[in-house]
Amino acid sequence: MIAPHIGTRGMSLVADALWIDAKLATFDPRVGAAFGLRDGWALATQGERIAAILPPNAPELRDFREPVTDCAGKWITPGFIDCHTHLVWGGSRASDWELRLTGVPYTEIAKRGGGILSTVRATRAMSEDELVAAAMPRLRALAREGVTCVEIKSGYGLTTADELKMLRAAGRVADEVGVEVSRTLLAAHSVPPEFAGRADDYVSLVCDEMIPVVAREKLAEAVDVFCESIAFTVPQCERIFAAAKSHGLAVKGHVEQLTNSNGAELVARHGGWSADHLEYLDEVGVQALAKAGTVAVLLPGAYYFLRENQKPPVGALRDMGVPMAVATDLNPGTSPFASLRLAMNMACVLYGLTPEEALAGATREAARALGRAERGGTLEVGKQADFLVWDVTHPAEIVCQLGHTPLIDRVRRGKVPPVV
Numbered sequence: 001m002i003a004p005h006i007g008t009r010g011m012s013l014v015a016d017a018l019w020i021d022a023k024l025a026t027f028d029p030r031v032g033a034a035f036g037l038r039d040g041w042a043l044a045t046q047g048e049r050i051a052a053i054l055p056p057n058a059p060e061l062r063d064f065r066e067p068v069t070d071c072a073g074k075w076i077t078p079g080f081i082d083c084h085t086h087l088v089w090g091g092s093r094a095s096d097w098e099l100r101l102t103g104v105p106y107t108e109i110a111k112r113g114g115g116i117l118s119t120v121r122a123t124r125a126m127s128e129d130e131l132v133a134a135a136m137p138r139l140r141a142l143a144r145e146g147v148t149c150v151e152i153k154s155g156y157g158l159t160t161a162d163e164l165k166m167l168r169a170a171g172r173v174a175d176e177v178g179v180e181v182s183r184t185l186l187a188a189h190s191v192p193p194e195f196a197g198r199a200d201d202y203v204s205l206v207c208d209e210m211i212p213v214v215a216r217e218k219l220a221e222a223v224d225v226f227c228e229s230i231a232f233t234v235p236q237c238e239r240i241f242a243a244a245k246s247h248g249l250a251v252k253g254h255v256e257q258l259t260n261s262n263g264a265e266l267v268a269r270h271g272g273w274s275a276d277h278l279e280y281l282d283e284v285g286v287q288a289l290a291k292a293g294t295v296a297v298l299l300p301g302a303y304y305f306l307r308e309n310q311k312p313p314v315g316a317l318r319d320m321g322v323p324m325a326v327a328t329d330l331n332p333g334t335s336p337f338a339s340l341r342l343a344m345n346m347a348c349v350l351y352g353l354t355p356e357e358a359l360a361g362a363t364r365e366a367a368r369a370l371g372r373a374e375r376g377g378t379l380e381v382g383k384q385a386d387f388l389v390w391d392v393t394h395p396a397e398i399v400c401q402l403g404h405t406p407l408i409d410r411v412r413r414g415k416v417p418p419v420v
């Protein structure tokens with residue numbers, strides 16, 4: 001049962017603002033109803049926090065004057081959290097996509113100057129200001145659909161200076177749009193051309209130079225790796241995780257996307273926040289995630305754009321109680337769309353999640369994937385007042401009906417900020 005009294009004193013409500021007669025999709029598992037529904041309840045905020053969640057006709061509501069928003073039965077969900085993006089980049093990979101559609105393999109595309117290293121070249125060539133300007137429309141698009149918190153990775157710089165430039169740009173674009181950001185150092189995204197054939201030396205640069213400076217300058221909360229046959233090996237990722245943890249940074253990984261490299265076990269062994277992609281995850285990996293409490297982040301956009309056939313083992317993850325988050329993976333090469341609602345839709349249509357699981361994956365479980373379960377992801381007293389008011393008759397419409405956004409208000413930390 002939710003303790004409703006933090007924002008009350010005796011019978012009077014201590015709050016700055018009140019939303020009444022709402023269908024609150026709290027996603028609080030203790031509520032015990034689908035979507036954690038509190039039907040017709042009121043939500044009060046004080047400062048940046050949710051101060052009270054009260055049933056209709058609660059005596060505390062009687063004397064509260066202004067400002068009161070009558071939701072007239074509309075739905076309120078927690079603010080959306082996109083917990084896996086690469087939204088700062090330079091250049092375009094649309095011509096890669098054109099080639100891929102005609103059957104040209106990735107190796108050939110890379111040989112012709114495309115692929116991830118083309119994004120690295122373009123990103124290195126841009127200034128921090130130019131990267132901010134390029135990323136703004138992408139984050140604006142996410143915010144207009146209700147995103148209040150976003151994760152942004154580096155990983156297209158691959159030198160210390162360029163990785164730092166990306167992380168600074170990520171912080172600035174989030175501030176300008178009015179979205180909370182969780183930044184991640186993904187220097188182990190690809191071996192840069194100047195280290196071709198010397199991946200271990202590059203890993204040393206990541207461990208000995210990049211991670212210490214990023215930790216010292218507080219430019220990231222976590223360190224990510226691409227653990228894959230075409231990227232970094234388990235022992236290399238292990239070194240990076242050890243360095244990250246010794247500098248107080250969380251860890252996570254792109255794992256089991258194209259092959260099974262036992263990357264999920266590696267992330268679980270290090271108590272990682274999340275293991276992401278997971279198309280080739282096996283039963284041992286599922287068990288490792290379940291035991292560690294690591295979140296499985298599903299990224300159906302990349303699966304769709306790459307026209308893959310191998311799906312993550314959603315049934316096994318569900319059966320074993322592994323929390324499943326859903327994110328856009330917004331990036332120029334394999335998931336070039338800025339819509340968390342589309343990612344949720346794909347998670348349902350392509351991977352078989354229920355709309356409730358998809359919405360939980362973009363709220364409660366995404367907060368967990370970013371180490372924010374204590375302060376975000378659900379509508380609970382004491383948590384950050386990040387929530388969305390929707391003109392829908394059922395929350396499944398948010399996931400099902402694409403092409404327009406029935407969002408009425410996007411409240412972040414108790415305020416309705418304009419999306420810049």
Ligand SMILES: [Zn+2]
Binds near residue numbers: 084085086254329331
């Ligand atoms: Zn990614």
